[in-house]
Amino acid sequence: MRTTSVGVFKVATNGPGDVSGLMAMINSGAIDPTSILAILGKTEGNGGVNDFTREYAVAALCTALAPRLDLSAEAVEQRIAFVMSGGTEGVLSPHITVFTRGEAERPAGLSGKRLSIGMAHTRDFLPEELGRSAQITETAKAVKTAMDDAGITDPTDVHFAQIKCPLLTSDRVAAAGARGNKTATTSAYSSMAYSRGASALGVAVPLGEIASDIRDQDVLHRYDLFSKVASTSSGIELMHNVVIVLGNSASSASRFEIGHAVMDDAIDAPAVVSALKSVGLGVAPHTAAGRELVNIFAKAEASPDGSVRGFRHTMLEDTDISSTRHARAAVGGLIAGLAGTGAVYVSGGAEHQGPAGGGPVAVIARLSD
Structure with missing residues (x-):
């Protein structure tokens, strides 16, 4: 069985285009740029359709990493999975979390399962497929592929599945209409x-949390149909789903572990404590x-x-502030108080991600051994 070592690095940012912290870690040798598999970030935009801080952050990272990888910026974006979640309301602090992966020997005496990460992409979707069974089916296939990539065979070992997914624009709605097809909605938001x-x-x-029909x-x-580990974030910058699966695997020699719990609502502090204890x-x-x-990764949702x-x-x-912004601020403040830091990844919009009004919360810990 292939043995891998996964690294996790949280880096503060001074703005969506700030790559100085990441580059400092690369220059010091703390991060090998060729081992970077995924970067998850919180940017300080509004998290809505017109939140271009997400695209700006990805462009800045790709431009900075391109010469280190001897690739074009466009090729970097194809090689590394970038998921930027807009909105750092309240005490949430802008930052990125960098995941690395490489081959490694499993040390003698290392027991238990350790953090592993896998990645996959769906095909590009047609605008009329968004929000419908085609997107569900293709995402399920990609999750299985990402689990295989992570060396995870037991679905209960998956503790967080982060997805970046597309949204509709007026042009995309019009393109579907020109083919005689209707989209799930005509509203971009x-x-x-x-x-x-x-x-x-x-x-x-694919995790067996619900039936396939x-x-x-x-x-x-x-x-009543939901995943206890899914975290999905939509953006204008793509037309396919990027799938990142995080879990624990016996094939990992990582110094990290991940666990999770599920918040029943936006003030469910015991669930956050349970995730920490896991x-x-x-x-x-x-x-x-x-x-x-x-770091802590969570979803936030206004109870419907x-x-x-x-x-x-x-x-x-x-009508002044969207519900997703309210929810991020509320859940972000709750988690920050329990974690002792506002540099946590809280994403708004938890539809079918945990029970209505709640959401999953995952915690990654570094072990000294």
């Missing part, structure tokens, strides 16, 4: 939810000896019934 939801269901199917009309309607950590500043928090534990919220009724 609503299309983000459809794409996120279908992608999440595409994670749930999902209909187009189930997306954004059957909220990798041997406690509420900050109390951590276990020999273990250090690297307009209430949290019986009390009304106004996130869905605010």
Whole structure:
């Protein structure tokens, strides 16, 4: 069995185009650029259709890495999986998390499963396929491929499945119409939810969390169907799904572990604590000896019934600030308080990602052994 070693590095950024922290780590030898497999980031835009900080951040990273990899910037984007989540409301801090992978010998005496990562892409989608069964089916295939790439055979060892998915624009809607086809919605903003939801269901199917007989009309309607580990983020910069699977594998010699829990709602602090405990950590500043928090990855969603534990919220009724921004700020503040840092990855829009109004939360810890 192939043995790999996965590295995880969290790097603060001063803006979406700031690559200085990453380049400093590369120059110091801490990161081998040829081993970079994926970069997940939080950028400080609005997280909406017109949040071009995501594309800006990817362009800056590709331009900086191109000469180090002896590739064009375009080729870098094909080689490395980039997932930028817009919106750092409240105390959330802009940053990137860099995942590396390389061949390694498993040290004698190393016990248990360690962090592993796998990546895959779907084919490009037609605009009329977004938010529908075609996106679900193709995503499910890509999740299986990514699991194989990570050396993960047991679905219960998958603790986080991050997906970057497309959205609709007026041009894309018009292109579908010119072929005589209708899209799931004509609203660019609503299309983000459809794409996120279908992608999440595409994670749930191969992991056995739901049955495979999902209909187009189930997306954004059957909220009893969801994945406990899916995290999906939509953007304008692509027309396919980028799938990154994170879990623990016996084929990994990594110094890291990952665990997860599921928040039932936006104020579910015990779930965050449970996720921390799953990798041997406690509420900050109390951590276990020999273990250090690297990062937390979570989804945030405004409860669709307009209430949290019986009390009304106004996130869905605010015409000045979108509900996803409210949710990121609320969940981000809760997690930051328990983790002791605002540099955590909290993404808004959790359709079919955890129960309605809640969402998955995953924690990566570094082990000293």
